[in-house]
Amino acid sequence: MRLEPRPRPEQVLHVSAKLITSSTILHLSSDELDRAINQEQMENPTLDVIEQRVCLYCGTPMYGSACANCGHYMPTTPLAPLSSHVARESEIPAHEEHIAAQSSWTSQQTLYDSDNYGFTEADSDDEYDPLSRIPNGETLPEILLQQLEALIAPDDALIAEQLVGNLNERGYLEISTQEIADHLQVPVKRVDYVLLQLQTLEPFGIGARNLRECLLIQLAALSEQETPPPLAYILVDRYLDLLGRNQLHEIVRQLKVTEQEVQQASTYIRSKLHPFPAHTYNDTYSTTLGNGITYIRPDVIIRKGDTNFEVELIEEKRYDFQVETGYNTPAEQQTPEFARHEVQRYIHHHGDRARFFVDCIRRRWRTLKRVAELVVDYQREFLEKGIRFLRPLTRAEVAMRLNLDEGTVSRATANKYALLPNGRLMPFSDFFDSSLGIKDIIRELIQSEEPRHRLSDEDLARILTMQGTPLARRTVTKYREEMGIGSSRER
Numbered sequence: 121m122r123l124e125p126r127p128r129p130e131q132v133l134h135v136s137a138k139l140i141t142s143s144t145i146l147h148l149s150s151d152e153l154d155r156a157i158n159q160e161q162m163e164n165p166t167l168d169v170i171e172q173r174v175c176l177y178c179g180t181p182m183y184g185s186a187c188a189n190c191g192h193y194m195p196t197t198p199l200a201p202l203s204s205h206v207a208r209e210s211e212i213p214a215h216e217e218h219i220a221a222q223s224s225w226t227s228q229q230t231l232y233d234s235d236n237y238g239f240t241e242a243d244s245d246d247e248y249d250p251l252s253r254i255p256n257g258e259t260l261p262e263i264l265l266q267q268l269e270a271l272i273a274p275d276d277a278l279i280a281e282q283l284v285g286n287l288n289e290r291g292y293l294e295i296s297t298q299e300i301a302d303h304l305q306v307p308v309k310r311v312d313y314v315l316l317q318l319q320t321l322e323p324f325g326i327g328a329r330n331l332r333e334c335l336l337i338q339l340a341a342l343s344e345q346e347t348p349p350p351l352a353y354i355l356v357d358r359y360l361d362l363l364g365r366n367q368l369h370e371i372v373r374q375l376k377v378t379e380q381e382v383q384q385a386s387t388y389i390r391s392k393l394h395p396f397p398a399h400t401y402n403d404t405y406s407t408t409l410g411n412g413i414t415y416i417r418p419d420v421i422i423r424k425g426d427t428n429f430e431v432e433l434i435e436e437k438r439y440d441f442q443v444e445t446g447y448n449t450p451a452e453q454q455t456p457e458f459a460r461h462e463v464q465r466y467i468h469h470h471g472d473r474a475r476f477f478v479d480c481i482r483r484r485w486r487t488l489k490r491v492a493e494l495v496v497d498y499q500r501e502f503l504e505k506g507i508r509f510l511r512p513l514t515r516a517e518v519a520m521r522l523n524l525d526e527g528t529v530s531r532a533t534a535n536k537y538a539l540l541p542n543g544r545l546m547p548f549s550d551f552f553d554s555s556l557g558i559k560d561i562i563r564e565l566i567q568s569e570e571p572r573h574r575l576s577d578e579d580l581a582r583i584l585t586m587q588g589t590p591l592a593r594r595t596v597t598k599y600r601e602e603m604g605i606g607s608s609r610e611r
Contacts, residue, residue, distance in 0.1 A: 145480045149535035150419050160477050167474040170440040176417045179434045271317045278304055279314045291326045291398030325397035332360050338393045350601040351385035418539035420492045431492045436485050441478040445471040487532045490522055495551050512554040559599050574608035
């Protein structure tokens with residue numbers, strides 16, 4: 121018997137376009153999902169999207185332009201009237217493409233009317249009011265004064281009006297707080313306090329008195345969402361003139377750092393910070409919404425229940441879908457037989473497409489909720505006691521516990537944010553970052569150090585080891601730089 125080489129049977133995994141589309145929808149952020157749903161609704165006559173009016177930050181039902189629970193403002197945007205089902209049926213293309221793996225959902229933004237879904241009894245009469253159809257565009261001073269009313273005492277309303285009224289077209293305060301205090305005959309400390317409250321509002325940097333203060337305010341706001349390069353704060357605070365003249369070599373010489381570090385911080389400052397905050401108003405609050413700037417909002421809300429923590433998805437409370445495939449009008453009955461078959465084929469194809477699209481979204485909700493519930497249950501101590509009690513957890517562990525693929529867990533948690541019971545908005549990826557507790561300890565040690573004796577990285581590593589957290593000096597240096605804190609010499 122002669123042995124001959126035979127082909128070995130191999131198992132090959134074929135990835136279908138539907139699987140790729142389902143994974144793509146799972147990976148979308150909340151804003152990208154909004155655009156995907158709007159785009160599919162416009163293109164598919166069988167898909168009916170029922171949208172409930174809820175706050176996009178806390179999930180509370182809304183009956184006005186501001187949430188009664190968290191106070192977040194939700195601007196109105198005009199909606200171009202969509203074509204009716206009958207009109208769209210008359211434009212049946214000759215050949216319909218199947219759902220592509222890489223859809224154009226995320227590349228095109230569709231405007232929607234945030235005040236026209238889920239009508240309530242109180243505003244049903246506005247449907248026939250021609251004045252209600254006029255776009256309700258509020259100016260930046262009106263927005264700022266509305267937000268300030270919730271932050272200051274009623275006695276300080278005149279101070280707020282003076283501060284907002286003296287902002288120039290770039291968003292800077294043109295006069296000093298002492299001048300406002302003298303004009304209103306109030307203590308300057310009260311004016312300073314109202315100014316600090318003004319500077320916490322969006323667009324970030326509003327109310328600054330100079331470029332340096334404006335950029336520092338924006339850096340402080342961004343540091344709550346991400347970690348800026350270590351040198352970003354130092355360049356804005358001490359080397360803004362050299363940075364403006366692009367004299368990076370001089371900054372490298374004075375700081376004795378690498379040119380790559382300075383270039384990285386310079387690129388971050390120029391791309392992330394805006395020197396004129398008022399100019400961003402038209403891009404964020406006006407009805408055009410044309411530049412793609414989005415605000416971070418939670419996908420998952422974690423609430424403290426009677427016995428345990430509860431998980432809610434804003435998308436699940438906001439959207440409901442129906443697939444309408446029954447079209448049997450008198451006009452259709454009078455059409456020729458071949459035309460009716462063509463219409464039925466078209467409706468059948470789009471009905472399948474709509475059902476698949478809805479199934480992908482609901483599968484996204486199920487996966488995200490399962491992952492969130494497991495993570496919340498695992499990190500219960502962190503939610504109750506704080507960042508020091510964050511337990512080490514990896515996406516691979518979550519995937520193993522839920523019998524999912526690790527890539528599925530990674531896509532489900534990417535670009536997602538959770539609203540914690542204490543009101544803090546936290547990236548979902550932070551649940552898997554075990555270094556956050558150690559960074560909090562390092563930050564506390566640095567804040568409590570003596571001004572005349574700054575703690576070096578070696579000192580911090582020694583203290584952490586004595587406290588039961590052995591850490592190498594280079595690891596301390598890495599964590600300190602990730603937090604944007606300078607060395608002992610720089611502090």
